[in-house]
Amino acid sequence: MFSKFRAPGLTRRTFLKSTAATAAAAGLPGAALAAGDPIKIGFLAPLTGAVAAWGKPGLDGCEIWAERVNEAGGIDLGGTKHPVEFVAYDNEYDPAKARTGATKLIREDGVSFIMMLGGDTWPGVQPVADKTGMLFSTLLPSDLSPDTTTLIAPAEVHPIYNVTGVDWLAENRPELKTAVMCAQDDALGLPSVATYLAAFEAAGIEMQDEPLLFDPATTDFAPVVTRLLSGNPDIVCLDTCYSDYVHPIAEQLFQQGYEGQIISCTADFYDQMIDKTSKEFMEGFIFQFPDFDDPALNDPRINFDDPNGFYAEYNKRFPGQWGAVSWEYASIMDLWRSAAEKAGSADPDAVLEAMLADGTGKHAFGDAKWWGKDLFGIDHALVGDWPVVVIEDGKATIKGFRNIPAWYDKHGDLLVKHMQAYDQMWDQRG
């Protein structure tokens, strides 16, 4: 069966026709939704393994999202309400497993949309997306290219939003003039390095040294921190390090006597970092992901339904587990639901068309535009404002929102320059 699926000459259209016919004949869900039939959404992300922290919490958030939507009657497609349910497949951050999972979710489970973390797993899935026309989402816009016509990045424009933290820092602490940076040497760390370099250059902050790259297998960060601190920098930037790195690096910075400014993409479980260092040490730590009990998220421009209630429910069910992705997949579902209801259909083509119709969309942090042609070759990243978060008195606090396209309009050439230097432009990636 699988070899037939891959047979040469099988086009996307004939595949869709044959799948629909087979599904209808077998009574499988997904071919066409009868009134009240559940809409199935695929969740194809790492649920176990080293990268599970950026998959599993997202699924937990989606379950809360689904309960909320279903309690309110479901998703309204052309006047008929449909409950929504998630079908998860653990890809273990493995491209081959991701490909198998995508095939299963489409052919056996009849899903209407598949959410992914993306990154290393997307190349495994792309052939399936090409052949089936299924709509996929990724959290990593670096997966986008002109060939990924059914892939969208509607939640975060990693790592471009990191410019907002540096921009805010330069404005609020102009006395800080020098910086150093470290990052793991991988597909997540390198584009972020390029972004921070552009942001520091735009802000007039001098890099004391080349970014210090370390192997993702590193466990002892004392030498890394010793090197970072050797020139007495004003700012230490942790780039987009995984939380398994952010914590020991912060602890080492504390133990080696650093008292300057720290900036990082994430600070998941920052309460644990405070435990290992001190409230005073973590005061002023800048990052990009808010707690959703932040009063600033009750602003009318925020397009996430009851963020405070969502955060409270999440913490009740999964105490101490809130992290950067806890809300992101749910936020993507808000966008998908809105587009599906506008289209009156869960069909991937119709939903995608409705999403992109006027070039704008309702991002969690405010209205945004479909953007990214310069960097990704396609306008499939939804980009607008992003919050700058600072730890104050032991609690993450949104200090303001900054507009990413506005920064890019002023400094885009710097970003392109550094992205090219690290081979991170869409036409440079292998």
Place this chain on the structure above:
Amino acid sequence: MLDPDLLVQTVLNSIYAASYISLVAVGLVLIFGVMGVINFAHGELFMAGAYAIVALYADMHMPFLAAVALGLVFVGCLGLLMERALFRPLRDNPLGGLVASIGFLMILQALATIGFGVRMEHIPPVTQKVISLGNASFPLARLYVVIAAIVLLSALWIFLKRTRFGWALRASAQDPQAAELQGISIARTAQIAMFIGAGMAGIAGALTAPLVSVNPHMGHSVIVTAFIVIIVGGVGSLEGAIVASIAYAFVHTFVTTFYDGVIADIVGLSLMLLVLIVKPTGLFGSADRA
């Protein structure tokens, strides 16, 4: 001009790295020397020691040193289980033992995931005290690891050189058949080797648990480093493992500090290749197994 404070800090960092690497590597060598098995699950025994601290110290609030001692016993017993269930039935099949250890590695990872979840575990700091040497600093928690390594490796050396069990272990490692003819129980020596070898990985994991990210996959990088070290030192040589641990830790730490972390890994592997080219048996190895 080299900054003296930076130099002192780097030396201190190197000493810590050498300590925990040597604990892991010596355990791996001991198991290989006596049983002839390359234990791929050794990194997961390190991980099991770390999770013992999560359970006993972080969750059950047991005193840290008591938790470390229990962790050592627990992981030592895991070693006994491996010896009885995996390695003894496959004694004449070194490849089988290796494959079985890979299977056991996956089981331990899965058990850790089921028991503790996929995320890194939070372990409260044992102490936040820092010893200052000029502008250099050395956290007390790291000093514990160094002291433990010196004490345990010295104890092991005395055990192997001065006790009947130690002689039996060495005899089994040098010539199992001749040792058996002299009335030495190969099964008993294998059990002792597994308990000590696994226990040393376990105690390294337990002591470093508050200093690193504890997660089900943390054993991977440890086992890679341990393999490099025992190849450089000479497979089967305890002295070689210690010397190579020190050399590797210093080289890796200095290159990371003064050049680049990724280059440090390349230099470490290059060091291994260089030794294999110049002296294929390793620095202290011989053509014989141990």
